[in-house]
Amino acid sequence: MPKIVFLPNQEHCPEGAVVEAQEGETILDVALRNGIEIEHACEKSCACTTCHCIIREGFDSLAESSELEDDMLDKAWGLEPESRLSCQAKVTDEDLVVEIPRYTINHAREH
Numbered sequence: 641m642p643k644i645v646f647l648p649n650q651e652h653c654p655e656g657a658v659v660e661a662q663e664g665e666t667i668l669d670v671a672l673r674n675g676i677e678i679e680h681a682c683e684k685s686c687a688c689t690t691c692h693c694i695i696r697e698g699f700d701s702l703a704e705s706s707e708l709e710d711d712m713l714d715k716a717w718g719l720e721p722e723s724r725l726s727c728q729a730k731v732t733d734e735d736l737v738v739e740i741p742r743y744t745i746n747h748a749r750e751h
């Protein structure tokens with residue numbers, strides 16, 4: 641089974657985490673199943689950017705993002721070339737290293 645390493649994130653997993661994923665599961669679902677509460681304001685329907693994650697390793701193993709996802713990502717705070725919306729990015733058979741950005745766009749506005 642592939643593993644996902646979540647890098648430490650102050651709010652969601654201060655120590656970081658290593659969890660097992662099922663092929664075909666989204667990164668968001670794997671996180672939620674393991675108590676890592678990545679925000680998902682639009683309930684996983686690819687209509688917000690709060691579930692934005694950066695794939696530090698294994699990015700190329702993920703299926704390509706859809707146009708809709710790319711459009712949404714353009715609005716994400718702290719966009720990087722290896723950014724994905726975690727509710728859309730499905731795990732394959734490769735391990736991943738995932739960073740949850742410090743802020744989502746909702747937070748960025750508040751600070």
Ligand code: FES
Nearest residue numbers: 680682684691727
């Ligand atoms: S939860 Fe809104 S796009 Fe992923």
